[in-house]
Structures are given as structure tokens and as C-alpha cells.
Amino acid sequence: MKVKNYIQLALVSVGLLLTGCEQSFEELEKDPNRAVTAPASLVLQGIEFDMYNNTGRPFSSEMRWNQFYAINYNYYGNNEYQWSEMPNHFYTLKNVVKMEQEAKRSGAADVNPYSALGKFFRAFFFDQMSARVGDLPLSEALQGTSVITPKYDSQKDIYLQVLKWLDESNADLATLIAKGETSVAGDFYFGGDLRKWQKVVNAFKLRVLTRLSKKEGEAELNIKGRFAEMLNNPTQYPLLTGMVDNLEFKSNNFNKYPSNPDNFGFDATRQNMAQLYIGLLVERKDPRVMVTAEPAGAELKAGKQPSDFTAFVGASSGEDLADMSEKAGRNNGAGFAPGAYSFQSRSRYYTTYTGENVFIVGYPEMCFNIAEGINRGWATGTAEDWYIKGIKASQEFYGVKDGSLTMTYSKTGGRDAADFARYTVDFNFDTYYAQPLVKYSGNNMAGLEQIITQKYLAFFMNSGMEAYFNYRRTGFPKFMTGVGTGNSGRIAMRWQYPFSERTTNEANYQSAIERQYSGKDDINDLVWILK
Structure with missing residues (x-):
């Protein structure tokens, strides 16, 4: 009886091995201990936290560079404008793509709360990076392994795309709200209220238009026309009505305020x-x-x-x-x-x-x-x-x-x-x-x-x-x-590009540096929107 059982066990083991051999390489390389999917609502929370945590927290080096406070003890840093590489938000942008994919995978329509907010997040993080360095990969970025050395788009084209995303986000949110779809799961800023998010999208667009003030003569950007259109059409472009509409991070005993x-x-x-x-x-x-x-x-x-x-x-x-x-x-x-x-x-x-x-x-x-x-x-x-x-x-x-x-x-x-x-x-x-x-x-x-x-x-x-x-x-x-x-004795005017670009995307990086800054990745040069 024992011999028969051992034979049966062996046959089962061989069968399992043969079945495993039929699996694709993609299946075999998956780590069973690491999740490859996540609800869009969970991914959204990570993106929202990055908006606060990675763009300039209170009593941080950014606030010293804003000259709100100063360090007087060199063990903790200094007050110098000796910047190096920019904050790299492409990692967060990958999560934006993932959030949009997960929403679709779960059966969401083409226009859904996550896709509408995704356009705002893309505009927000590309603005944060481009304002610091100038040209960036955008049109060929975030393509996974299909494009591993993306070209750099001009800063003008980046801001045209940022404004396009904001307009589309505003329009998509308006469509969802009109259909009675007024909330999104996972949002800890507004408890999911898409009406408040729509106001934020438009208030942020005013920031972007103001950021481009030196380019008010650029016909394609149409700064004056876009600005006037927003103020003249409050129904189409609802804005913040008071402090209750702020997009703001609230600390707690777990995520503590930096000074505590x-x-x-x-x-x-x-x-x-x-x-x-x-x-x-x-x-x-x-x-x-x-x-x-x-x-x-x-x-x-x-x-x-x-x-x-x-x-x-x-x-x-x-x-x-x-x-x-x-x-x-x-x-x-x-x-x-x-x-x-x-x-x-x-x-x-x-x-x-x-x-x-x-x-x-x-x-x-x-x-x-x-x-x-x-x-x-x-x-x-x-x-x-x-x-x-x-x-x-x-x-x-x-x-x-x-x-x-x-x-x-x-x-x-x-x-x-x-x-x-x-x-x-x-x-x-x-x-x-x-x-x-x-x-x-x-x-x-x-x-x-x-x-x-x-x-x-x-x-x-x-x-x-x-x-x-x-x-x-x-x-x-x-x-x-x-x-x-x-x-x-100078206030730096820009950041340098991520150092990894010099090795992983060298040709496109060098072309962008030559085009904008005569071949030098210098913190004292002016980005296009300041010229």
C-alpha cells in the first residue's frame, strides 16, 4: 500500500513539473509575493501623498530656498543655492498611468473619475519638473519598454500639453458631474468630491497661466485669451470660493507635521x-x-x-x-x-x-x-x-x-x-x-x-x-x-537634469542641453519660460 502511494505521489510531482514547463516566461518571472495589480483607489492615495511629500514640505530645504527660515547649524544643512538634480516625478507619473489602467481593468468607462484626475496629475507633476529644468521627455515618455530613450519635448510644447490636459480634465469632470457621478473612491483630500476637484483643476490652471507671464506674447499659448475666458465663464470654469475649497494636506499623529x-x-x-x-x-x-x-x-x-x-x-x-x-x-x-x-x-x-x-x-x-x-x-x-x-x-x-x-x-x-x-x-x-x-x-x-x-x-x-x-x-x-x-552670491535659476539621464538617455539629454543651454547643465541659466 505504501509503495502504491509513493508511486502516485511521484506521478503527481512529475505532472506538476510538466505543467510548469508549459508556462510562459512572463508568468514564471512574476514574484508571487509581490502584487502586480492594485485597486485604482489605492494607487490614487499614493499619488495624492506624493503631491505633498515630494514637492516641498513645511520647514524643508525648499522653504529655506523660499527664504522663510534659515538653518544656523551646519550639521543639518546650510542656506546655499547649490542645487543639483531636480526632483524626479516620473516615478509618480508611472503610478498615474497604473491608476488609469487599473480603473479600466475594473470595467470603468473611457471617461471616468480616475482618468479625469489622471490628466490633472500629469499636468501638475510635469509643471513641477519643467519649471525646474526646461525641456523634458513627454510625448515619448511613460511608454514602458517600447521607448527606452525618449526624446525631449520643448518647454513650450510641454506647457501646451499641460494646458490641454487641464482643459480636458475640467471638461471630463464636468461631464461626470452632469451625469451624477460626483465622487471617486480613495481620495483623502476631498473625501472623493469631484466638484471640489474641478475647482482645483481650474485654480491650478490660473497658476500655470501666471507662471507663463513672460510668454504672454506667444500666440499659440494664448495666455491672455485663456485667462479672460476662465474669468468670463465661471459656469464652465468653476473656481475656489474660499478656504474650504483648498487642496491641502492635514497632518495627524501618524503623518506628523515636520515641526513637532x-x-x-x-x-x-x-x-x-x-x-x-x-x-x-x-x-x-x-x-x-x-x-x-x-x-x-x-x-x-x-x-x-x-x-x-x-x-x-x-x-x-x-x-x-x-x-x-x-x-x-x-x-x-x-x-x-x-x-x-x-x-x-x-x-x-x-x-x-x-x-x-x-x-x-x-x-x-x-x-x-x-x-x-x-x-x-x-x-x-x-x-x-x-x-x-x-x-x-x-x-x-x-x-x-x-x-x-x-x-x-x-x-x-x-x-x-x-x-x-x-x-x-x-x-x-x-x-x-x-x-x-x-x-x-x-x-x-x-x-x-x-x-x-x-x-x-x-x-x-x-x-x-x-x-x-x-x-x-x-x-x-x-x-x-x-x-x-x-x-x-547668486540665486540659482534652475535645477540640473537627473544624473541617470547622462547614461541611460545620453544622446537626447546632450541634445536638449545643447539646444537650451549651449551644452552646460548650469543652475544659473534661464529656462525658456523666463526668457
Whole structure:
């Protein structure tokens, strides 16, 4: 009986081996422990997280390059504009393709929520990359193994495609909504609400049109016509109506805000506020400075009150890092040594893991973009109205509104409740707005500078590198330079291409570098949209 069983077992084993030999190579190379498919809803979540995590988080190097804060301790980095390769979002774009494929595989129609959002994501990430480097592979990119050395498309063609994707995304979302298909599974930004996503798509298109301001004379881009069409057709192009429509990331105890109780001992005194940001708020007597920053210890020691705007001092990003470190002051083991510079607010950023919501596409920016377009003559309307809406929205995000405002600062440089002291300041928007630096000067260059400056202030710790991109495009506000910013006292104008392109796509890479930058992948050259 045992012999018979052994023979049967052997025959079964041989049969299995023979069956395995009939499998294709593609089947055999699949790893049974690794998934090759995933629900489109799950892929969407990864893409959405990358929008926040890989494009400029709060209190990151990007925010130093925006000159919102500065590092004063070289172990953690520096304030130099010595960039290398751009952030490579092609990995995320591959997931966008996968999301679209999985939606179709599950039986979705050609126009479905994932395909509509996919067009927006393609526009978003190609804009993020092209704004940094210029020409990129696009028309032959994301083709898998069928095209392994894709050609580079011109930056003009890239932005034509970006605008086309945005128009198609808006139209597809409108079609879905009209049919009653108003939600998408897996979305953690809006709980799946496609109506809010449609507003974001159009607000982002206004950002792109504003980004292309130096090319307003390019007939094919038609910046003025596209901008006016959007403002004149609110039904076709719905826009954000307030802060509730923001595309924003909300931290929690798992995905913690970058400045939080866990890292207080590491960076609370090793990164101080930058003078560009602090100085603009102080000059305008803007209470936002009292919400985001602490009064400088040395100024309080000298007798100033925390309610005195001049008690808030930032360090020039161009200052020598060793000098900044010496002036900043930190806990020397015997208590906090008051320093010359303001630090970020302990009560706002180091007593909680949730910090504040981080805008990716926000209502204040949209208001300022509309104001800028009207200032430039792209559309009819009242730029001042949108300018005021943008200021008020940003201020109210920080709790700044008419009345008596309660502010908090740390007396000892600690973060415990016992260390905090409170003070009050009175605020009236009409009084604030009446200041010459704030009141809109009209549709002229002075008015444009005011719009861009207030947009800069509203970008504090959000929207990635948009503050820098606006400075690079307009020169406002003027960034500070010096030995601390490196690069021979220059603000870098672009990133380099991924180093892998020099070996895996060398011919096309070299052609693109020669065509755009005379053969040098230099961070100080101008991309086409800036020329």
C-alpha cells in the first residue's frame, strides 16, 4: 500500500513539473509575493501623498530656498543655492498611468473619475519638473519598454500639453458631474468630491497661466485669451470660493507635521526665521508675524514688549552660517541664551503633531493670481478686490481678524505650558490696509509688486517652491544674498537634469542641453519660460 502511494505521489510531482514547463516566461518571472495589480483607489492615495511629500514640505530645504527660515547649524544643512538634480516625478507619473489602467481593468468607462484626475496629475507633476529644468521627455515618455530613450519635448510644447490636459480634465469632470457621478473612491483630500476637484483643476490652471507671464506674447499659448475666458465663464470654469475649497494636506499623529514635539530638541533653536519673511511683515505691522514666530530673545532682554513689531527679527539668508549660529543663541546646558533672531512659534509648531494645514493649491494664491492677471491687462475686473480677498483669506487662516488678538510666546525658549506667556494686540483691517505699503497702488508695476509680495507672505510653509518661482519670474520680493547663500552670491535659476539621464538617455539629454543651454547643465541659466 505504501509503495502504491509513493508511486502516485511521484506521478503527481512529475505532472506538476510538466505543467510548469508549459508556462510562459512572463508568468514564471512574476514574484508571487509581490502584487502586480492594485485597486485604482489605492494607487490614487499614493499619488495624492506624493503631491505633498515630494514637492516641498513645511520647514524643508525648499522653504529655506523660499527664504522663510534659515538653518544656523551646519550639521543639518546650510542656506546655499547649490542645487543639483531636480526632483524626479516620473516615478509618480508611472503610478498615474497604473491608476488609469487599473480603473479600466475594473470595467470603468473611457471617461471616468480616475482618468479625469489622471490628466490633472500629469499636468501638475510635469509643471513641477519643467519649471525646474526646461525641456523634458513627454510625448515619448511613460511608454514602458517600447521607448527606452525618449526624446525631449520643448518647454513650450510641454506647457501646451499641460494646458490641454487641464482643459480636458475640467471638461471630463464636468461631464461626470452632469451625469451624477460626483465622487471617486480613495481620495483623502476631498473625501472623493469631484466638484471640489474641478475647482482645483481650474485654480491650478490660473497658476500655470501666471507662471507663463513672460510668454504672454506667444500666440499659440494664448495666455491672455485663456485667462479672460476662465474669468468670463465661471459656469464652465468653476473656481475656489474660499478656504474650504483648498487642496491641502492635514497632518495627524501618524503623518506628523515636520515641526513637532518629537524634534523640538533637534531643531527648535538650530533654525531661525529669515529676514525676508519677517521684515516684510514687520514693515507692514502685520500680526501674522506674531502667530508664526517668537520675538527675538535679545530684543525682549533689551526691554521691548512682545507686542512690539520691531521685537521680531530674522537673519539674512545671505549671512555667514557661523555668524548666524553665534547670534541666534540656543540652550547651552544652563538655560536658554536669548539670541538676536526670532525662532518659529513654539506654541504653534512644537506643542502638537498636526501643526497647520499645508496648501498645495490654495484660495489666497488663486486670488492673487487673478489680481495679477487683471493688473497685467489680461482680463477686465477689479484687481484690488481680489488683492484684498487674498490678504484677508491668508490673515484669517492665522486667526488675524478685526478685534483684540491673543498671542503666545515662550518666555524661556521651552515648549511647555508653563513657559508660555500671552499678550494682546488690536487689529483693524481698514487701518492695516490704509498703510502705503499695503494699499493697492493700481494696475501698474507698484501694484504688481504689492500683489506678488502679499502672495509671498501667503505662501509661508505651503505650496512648495511657488514663492521662489514667483520671485524668479518677477523679481519680487527681492531675495537676500551673500556668502551664506553660496553660488557666488547668486540665486540659482534652475535645477540640473537627473544624473541617470547622462547614461541611460545620453544622446537626447546632450541634445536638449545643447539646444537650451549651449551644452552646460548650469543652475544659473534661464529656462525658456523666463526668457
